[in-house]
Amino acid sequence: MRPSFLEASFMEESRRGALEVYEREPVPTWRRSGFWTTTLRKLRLDELEPRHHGFVTSLDELPGVVAQAVDLDEVGGLIVQRGASSVFSYLDPSLAAQGVVLTSLERAVEEHGDLVERWYGRRLSAEEGKFAAATAALWTGGAFVHVPRNVRVEKPLQVVYLIDEPGTAQYARTLAVVGELAECSLREYGLAPDIDGQALHAGAFELFVGAGANVKLAHLQDWGRGEVHDISTKRVEIARDAHCSWVPIHLGGHLTKQTLDIVCAERGSDMRHTGLYFTEGDEHLDLFTTDLHEQGDTTGDTVWKGALTGDSRASYEGLIQIAKGAQNTHTYLQTHSMLLSAKAKADAIPSLIVETDSVSASHGGTVGEIDEDQVFFMMARGIPRAEAVRVLVEGYFEPVVQRLGDESLETLVRERIAAKLVRAEDQVAAYSARR
Amino acid sequence: MGLEIRNLHVRTEDREILRGVNLKVEKGEVHALMGPNGSGKSTLANTIMGNPTYEVTEGQVLLNGEDLTEAEPDERARAGLFLAFQYPATIPGVSVANFLRMAVNAGRDEAIKIKDFGQLMRRNMELLRIDPEFSKRYLNEGFSGGEKKRAEILQLAMLKPQIAVLDETDSGLDIDALRIVSEGVNALQGPDMGTLIITHYTRILGYIRPEFVHIMLEGRIVREGGAELADELEDKGYDFVREQVEASGAA
Numbered sequence: 100m101r102p103s104f105l106e107a108s109f110m111e112e113s114r115r116g117a118l119e120v121y122e123r124e125p126v127p128t129w130r131r132s133g134f135w136t137t138t139l140r141k142l143r144l145d146e147l148e149p150r151h152h153g154f155v156t157s158l159d160e161l162p163g164v165v166a167q168a169v170d171l172d173e174v175g176g177l178i179v180q181r182g183a184s185s186v187f188s189y190l191d192p193s194l195a196a197q198g199v200v201l202t203s204l205e206r207a208v209e210e211h212g213d214l215v216e217r218w219y220g221r222r223l224s225a226e227e228g229k230f231a232a233a234t235a236a237l238w239t240g241g242a243f244v245h246v247p248r249n250v251r252v253e254k255p256l257q258v259v260y261l262i263d264e265p266g267t268a269q270y271a272r273t274l275a276v277v278g279e280l281a282e283c284s285l286r287e288y289g290l291a292p293d294i295d296g297q298a299l300h301a302g303a304f305e306l307f308v309g310a311g312a313n314v315k316l317a318h319l320q321d322w323g324r325g326e327v328h329d330i331s332t333k334r335v336e337i338a339r340d341a342h343c344s345w346v347p348i349h350l351g352g353h354l355t356k357q358t359l360d361i362v363c364a365e366r367g368s369d370m371r372h373t374g375l376y377f378t379e380g381d382e383h384l385d386l387f388t389t390d391l392h393e394q395g396d397t398t399g400d401t402v403w404k405g406a407l408t409g410d411s412r413a414s415y416e417g418l419i420q421i422a423k424g425a426q427n428t429h430t431y432l433q434t435h436s437m438l439l440s441a442k443a444k445a446d447a448i449p450s451l452i453v454e455t456d457s458v459s460a461s462h463g464g465t466v467g468e469i470d471e472d473q474v475f476f477m478m479a480r481g482i483p484r485a486e487a488v489r490v491l492v493e494g495y496f497e498p499v500v501q502r503l504g505d506e507s508l509e510t511l512v513r514e515r516i517a518a519k520l521v522r523a524e525d526q527v528a529a530y531s532a533r534r
Numbered sequence: 535m536g537l538e539i540r541n542l543h544v545r546t547e548d549r550e551i552l553r554g555v556n557l558k559v560e561k562g563e564v565h566a567l568m569g570p571n572g573s574g575k576s577t578l579a580n581t582i583m584g585n586p587t588y589e590v591t592e593g594q595v596l597l598n599g600e601d602l603t604e605a606e607p608d609e610r611a612r613a614g615l616f617l618a619f620q621y622p623a624t625i626p627g628v629s630v631a632n633f634l635r636m637a638v639n640a641g642r643d644e645a646i647k648i649k650d651f652g653q654l655m656r657r658n659m660e661l662l663r664i665d666p667e668f669s670k671r672y673l674n675e676g677f678s679g680g681e682k683k684r685a686e687i688l689q690l691a692m693l694k695p696q697i698a699v700l701d702e703t704d705s706g707l708d709i710d711a712l713r714i715v716s717e718g719v720n721a722l723q724g725p726d727m728g729t730l731i732i733t734h735y736t737r738i739l740g741y742i743r744p745e746f747v748h749i750m751l752e753g754r755i756v757r758e759g760g761a762e763l764a765d766e767l768e769d770k771g772y773d774f775v776r777e778q779v780e781a782s783g784a785a
């Protein structure tokens with residue numbers, strides 16, 4: 100072991116470089132072909148600042164959104180960051196005894212400096228832009244997960260980022276390293292109550308899935324109805340013969356710009372990427388996912404489904420990229436968006452870059468509405484229109500929800516979807532009846 | 535008491551499909567409606583059920599004397615009308631059992647007890663010789679033609695309507711399935727239910743014997759009679775009816 104000041108100096112250096120990028124780069128605007136633009140024009144970045152909080156000993160001392168989403172009995176470990184501070188940390192002692200680590204990244208830099216230095220930022224460079232640089236330069240708290248070689252963790256390891264005060268800037272950084280042949284389930288949640296004002300969550304998430312390992316990863320975002328802006332990049336690298344099933348769930352956020360990338364980095368790696376979003380009110384969601392195959396003999400399967408109510412906007416762009424020489428790759432990507440109100444707008448853009456031959460890759464994207472034949476069928480059985488529509492939307496999402504493979508999380512997602520549909524019931528029924 | 539269709543005119547965006555249909559189906563009666571492809575049988579069935587695709591320009595649909603012409607489909611269903619679809623929709627993500635429970639509950643003030651529902655469903659599935667595993671599948675998703683038709687009759691059995699319209703329930707069924715489904719319908723048929731069977735074939739009418747047969751041609755009912763009319767039709771075909779109608783100057 101090297102003395103900890105050396106580790107600290109590695110991070111210091113990284114922060115310094117990133118800060119230069121951060122200060123140099125302007126606040127970006129993301130433009131896309133067509134009507135789509137994501138802009139942070141209305142975000143008053145200068146008025147936001149990191150907010151520090153003290154430790155708590157129980158989840159009950161935190162805003163209710165945390166206890167509503169997380170049951171301490173059902174997780175193997177939990178770390179909660181509130182604003183800028185890690186405020187709660189728990190790890191099942193039997194897991195700790197097997198060498199599993201779940202701690203703040205701040206502590207990990209001190210205590211597991213070698214590991215952190217080896218993996219930190221390997222797939223996520225500060226050079227990528229303003230906000231990637233921000234998370235590298237300004238992160239505090241953070242989360243570090245390590246599951247050593249051959250270890251099997253049954254219960255999920257859970258990270259929560261909580262924002263509960265307007266004016267908060269949260270720079271979040273999660274690093275997860277899963278060793279060879281290990282097995283585990285990871286979850287990262289972004290939660291906020293309905294705050295009155297603006298806040299920023301700038302996030303960076305990196306997961307490395309070691310050779311032969313098997314990881315179930317879920318992201319759940321529900322920033323409530325306040326003006327939380329979420330600008331994040333999440334990246335997953337899968338090594339030889341390893342498997343990762345990733346389910347990102349977007350249930351709320353004033354403005355979200357996320358880049359989600361999954362990289363089959365070595366032969367035999369296999370990924371399943373199944374996402375879901377539901378936007379309402381005046382929410383704006385901009386997602387870009389990449390299914391990157393760097394090596395051959397890899398497989399991928401991406402399915403994204405969304406629904407929109409109110410005036411909300413959602414754009415999903417999904418890219419399959421197969422690198423030169425990555426022969427014998429089999430992958431496909433499907434995306435569907437369902438419009439549930441007259442004013443909502445959705446974009447579904449699948450695309451493909453293939454730089455090699457002998458691969459099979461297919462993709463498709465649709466934007467549709469509730470099927471009136473299905474509504475009529477259900478009504479012909481006595482089911483009122485509003486209920487029929489609700490059931491159809493739930494049914495539409497159900498295959499995605501089931502891919503979570505985790506009963507309590509599935510229940511949570513079903514309940515949130517149902518609640519959104521109840522909130523929009525009149526609007527959605529009127530929209531379906533108008534035709 | 536029962537279903538009454540009065541001078542019904544229906545159009546879609548581009549043209550008139552039903553051109554003055556009159557029909558009465560009393561509870562306890564079995565009627566057959568026959569007619570060539572495109573004559574308007576499914577349009578009539580859908581209009582009875584209130585499908586918004588079809589616009590009623592004239593005439594009425596009444597149940598037990600109550601005018602339902604303007605009612606929403608779900609109100610009609612709860613009032614006692616049932617349509618077994620020629621082409622039932624798929625309901626992804628909703629299991630047969632869950633769908634049936636929703637439909638049963640829609641017609642009740644108080645939700646049915648889970649246990650009672652389970653019994654009722656099992657009994658009806660036995661009646662129609664449907665594998666219990668079937669109830670876990672998403673409704674009509676990946677069902678064969680015959681399975682869809684059986685699922686329709688299972689819904690009929692669960693909902694016990696006053697008037698059942700069966701739109702080509704027989705097509706897509708093999709001989710055994712046809713017999714099972716027909717026996718199921720016969721078991722449900724009684725003084726409390728009237729049935730309108732839409733079909734091209736007399737085969738089903740051998741199992742479910744109609745007392746009245748109606749023949750539809752180009753949006754009108756042009757001939758009516760007893761069960762023997764179906765046999766005559768099978769012998770002589772629709773051209774024969776057409777010629778008769780033309781000769782009498784009705785068309």
Ligand SMILES: Nc1ncnc2c1ncn2[C@@H]1O[C@H](COP(=O)(O)OP(=O)(O)OP(=O)(O)O)[C@@H](O)[C@H]1O
Nearest residue numbers: 546547551569570571572573574575576577578587
């Ligand atoms: N939604 C619709 N829009 C436009 N035309 C329609 C629509 N539904 C039915 N039609 C037309 O109305 C006519 C009657 O159709 P319908 O389905 O009622 O016939 P059918 O007697 O049930 O025929 P089949 O024996 O083939 O089932 C056909 O010409 C059909 O093309």
Ligand SMILES: [Mg+2]
Nearest residue numbers: 575576577620
């Ligand atoms: Mg028809």
